[in-house]
Amino acid sequence: MSSEPIISLQNVTKRVGRKTIIDDLTFDVPQGEIFGFLGPNGAGKTTTIRMIVGLMSITKGQILIKGKNIKTDFEQAIRHVGAIVENPEMYKYLSGYHNLVHYARMVPGVTKERIDEVVSLVKLENRIHEKVRKYSLGMRQRLGVAQALLHRPSLLILDEPTNGLDPEGIRELRDYLRFLTRTEGITVVVSSHLLSEMELMCDRVAIIQRGKLIDLKPVQYFTHGSDTFQTYQFEVQMPEQAIAIIRRIEGIQELSISEDGLLEVTTEREQVPAILELLVQNQIRVYGVQKVRRSLEDQFLELTGGGQIG
Amino acid sequence: MVNLLLNENMKIYRRMRTWILVGLMAAFVILGNFVMWHENKSAQGDGWRTELMQEKERWTEQLKKSNLDEGLRTYYTERIPVIDYHLEHNIRSPQGTMWNGINESASLGILITLLTIIIAGDIIAAEFSTGTIKLLLIRPSSRIKILLSKYLAMLLFSMVLLLTLFVISFLLNGILFGFKYMDLPLLHFTGGQVVEQNMILHLWKTYLLNGISTVMYITIAFMISSAFRSSAMAIGFSIGIVFAGNILLEALQRYEWSKYLLFANTDLTQYMEGRPFHDGMTLSFSIGVLAVYFLLFNLVSWLMFTRRDVAG
Ligand SMILES: Nc1ncnc2c1ncn2[C@@H]1O[C@H](COP(=O)(O)OP(=O)(O)O)[C@@H](O)[C@H]1O
Ligand SMILES: [Mg+2]
Numbered sequence: 185m186s187s188e189p190i191i192s193l194q195n196v197t198k199r200v201g202r203k204t205i206i207d208d209l210t211f212d213v214p215q216g217e218i219f220g221f222l223g224p225n226g227a228g229k230t231t232t233i234r235m236i237v238g239l240m241s242i243t244k245g246q247i248l249i250k251g252k253n254i255k256t257d258f259e260q261a262i263r264h265v266g267a268i269v270e271n272p273e274m275y276k277y278l279s280g281y282h283n284l285v286h287y288a289r290m291v292p293g294v295t296k297e298r299i300d301e302v303v304s305l306v307k308l309e310n311r312i313h314e315k316v317r318k319y320s321l322g323m324r325q326r327l328g329v330a331q332a333l334l335h336r337p338s339l340l341i342l343d344e345p346t347n348g349l350d351p352e353g354i355r356e357l358r359d360y361l362r363f364l365t366r367t368e369g370i371t372v373v374v375s376s377h378l379l380s381e382m383e384l385m386c387d388r389v390a391i392i393q394r395g396k397l398i399d400l401k402p403v404q405y406f407t408h409g410s411d412t413f414q415t416y417q418f419e420v421q422m423p424e425q426a427i428a429i430i431r432r433i434e435g436i437q438e439l440s441i442s443e444d445g446l447l448e449v450t451t452e453r454e455q456v457p458a459i460l461e462l463l464v465q466n467q468i469r470v471y472g473v474q475k476v477r478r479s480l481e482d483q484f485l486e487l488t489g490g491g492q493i494g
Numbered sequence: 495m496v497n498l499l500l501n502e503n504m505k506i507y508r509r510m511r512t513w514i515l516v517g518l519m520a521a522f523v524i525l526g527n528f529v530m531w532h533e534n535k536s537a538q539g540d541g542w543r544t545e546l547m548q549e550k551e552r553w554t555e556q557l558k559k560s561n562l563d564e565g566l567r568t569y570y571t572e573r574i575p576v577i578d579y580h581l582e583h584n585i586r587s588p589q590g591t592m593w594n595g596i597n598e599s600a601s602l603g604i605l606i607t608l609l610t611i612i613i614a615g616d617i618i619a620a621e622f623s624t625g626t627i628k629l630l631l632i633r634p635s636s637r638i639k640i641l642l643s644k645y646l647a648m649l650l651f652s653m654v655l656l657l658t659l660f661v662i663s664f665l666l667n668g669i670l671f672g673f674k675y676m677d678l679p680l681l682h683f684t685g686g687q688v689v690e691q692n693m694i695l696h697l698w699k700t701y702l703l704n705g706i707s708t709v710m711y712i713t714i715a716f717m718i719s720s721a722f723r724s725s726a727m728a729i730g731f732s733i734g735i736v737f738a739g740n741i742l743l744e745a746l747q748r749y750e751w752s753k754y755l756l757f758a759n760t761d762l763t764q765y766m767e768g769r770p771f772h773d774g775m776t777l778s779f780s781i782g783v784l785a786v787y788f789l790l791f792n793l794v795s796w797l798m799f800t801r802r803d804v805a806g
Contacts, residue, residue: 200803231805237632239804259634267632273625277509286504289497290633331629 189214190339190371195245205231207395216365220386221375228395229375233343237267266337272328276317280327291335306330321348341373346381358385415476418447421469429466502647519605523662527595531670537590550577572683579681579688591675592667593693599663603704606655607711611732614648614715619728627804637800652708703762710760717795759783
């Protein structure tokens with residue numbers, strides 16, 4: 185495996201007028217990974233992607249794709265990239281096929297066979313000669329993926345690819361991206377504001393908010409929390425009294441009552457029997473205990489302080 | 495580069511709108527030619543002699559008036575010797591032959607201008623307004639190459655239109671009047687005397703000079719197109735500027751500096767007819783002025799297109 189990252193962002197900053205949209209972003213994406221780019225609407229995901237593919241100028245810092253500078257060595261750098269930026273907008277008055285011919289002509293070495301191959305890959309064989317005007321959103325998405333894969337890129341960038349897809353379509357996309365990384369060693373960067381989807385799709389996730397990188401970790405860290413402390417929910421008779429009692433125990437990190445009246449305790453696993461014992465001793469009835477699996481969503485809200493729109 | 499040009503052509507010719515516009519243009523040309531043919535019926539065959547003699551009489555009458563417009567006076571005084579030449583040398587007038595319609599059709603070049611402005615005004619702005627620019631610019635082709643391919647596609651398109659105009663008017667007039675008098679000369683009053691000119695050569699010159707002004711109009715529309723996000727605005731502005739510019743020109747004619755204005759120089763046929771916008775303006779002067787504007791406009795298009803952030 186090559187050690188050179190596919191994309192390398194180095195202190196990337198974007199200012200428009202006085203407004204700083206992207207603030208000193210630095211991270212690498214290694215080869216073969218599905219990399220998630222996560223943030224609420226307006227966080228700057230699309231802007232970052234536009235800079236990566238050379239649609240927008242970079243105010244400060246630099247972006248390298250396979251070691252080639254996107255600004256000074258554009259044609260060499262972009263050669264390895266297939267992308268959809270926001271919606272896959274195609275020429276509506278052309279057929280799906282002619283749209284692909286259009287993009288195929290722009291990269292040397294894309295044959296007619298390759299076009300057919302990509303068409304069947306995205307399962308558009310039956311409708312490919314119809315005008316794009318008649319396509320549904322899902323079909324346009326698939327045509328978008330087809331144009332991005334035409335020239336066998338080593339890096340695929342998809343900006344909010346799940347927008348407008350039904351759950352079935354999202355699952356298909358996920359499986360498909362996995363397939364691509366496994367079989368062709370493609371690196372995939374997907375952005376999303378839908379955290380639950382990232383959770384299942386990505387290897388690593390970067391979270392950005394208001395143009396700043398606030399966290400970057402393998403996805404398991406977000407979903408399972410740290411190894412020692414976990415959150416448990418106790419369904420008890422009198423939660424307020426229970427809190428007063430449990431507070432006496434040492435090694436409790438957090439203690440609260442959830443919206444639906446459950447007692448939430450963040451603590452080490454070994455403390456759970458002690459808590460139960462104490463509750464029973466104090467005549468508080470316990471109806472159930474369960475471990476809370478923290479979703480990326482919760483983590484994300486925590487990190488971004490409620491996830492206000494940036 | 496060839497592939498980029500093929501792409502731009504595909505986007506022009508595989509689109510219904512283009513053919514509707516071309517169809518409209520063809521319909522105009524055909525209709526105009528039918529009207530001319532109808533009016534010219536009496537001059538067919540040997541009728542041309544009577545027509546010319548009547549015309550001469552009318553102008554002689556007009557010239558007796560003292561309050562006659564200066565422009566008309568020159569036109570009539572130059573026209574009469576031409577009529578005499580026709581009659582004396584037994585050279586029939588183009589009236590009542592296919593040449594009349596063909597020559598007149600060349601002046602329908604305004605339709606071509608309009609059409610090219612519409613397509614050129616749209617060619618860049620539409621990529622932005624529909625969002626397709628985002629997929630177009632993330633390929634291993636520099637922006638300058640993409641811009642150039644669009645420009646070349648527009649030049650090609652205007653040539654196709656000029657050719658269509660020529661072919662339609664030639665065939666239609668040939669059918670209506672008969673393919674006769676092929677080697678008829680065109681009479682022209684220059685330098686105090688009547689000269690015979692080759693009809694085909696004259697036509698080629700007209701088309702060539704029309705072609706140059708079309709290139710200028712493409713360049714303007716192109717520049718405007720690269721500045722706008724909305725294609726409707728770009729087309730509207732391009733047409734507006736061209737027509738307002740030409741109208742404004744009339745008002746500014748009394749100022750000496752108006753000869754440096756773009757629109758004072760775009761119509762180069764003014765030199766063929768010997769009626770320049772300002773006395774002392776020459777064909778090479780106009781071509782020089784046009785060249786400066788040409789470079790300026792293309793520089794602006796280039797700067798705008800290559801520097802621009804593709805956002806929103
Ligand atoms: N051309 C621009 N000029 C000024 N502000 C912009 C421009 N483009 C985007 N923005 C702002 O930058 C921020 C990030 O936008 P964007 O990258 O589209 O976010 P995301 O894709 O994460 O939803 C937003 O606050 C947006 O208003
Ligand atoms: Mg976005």
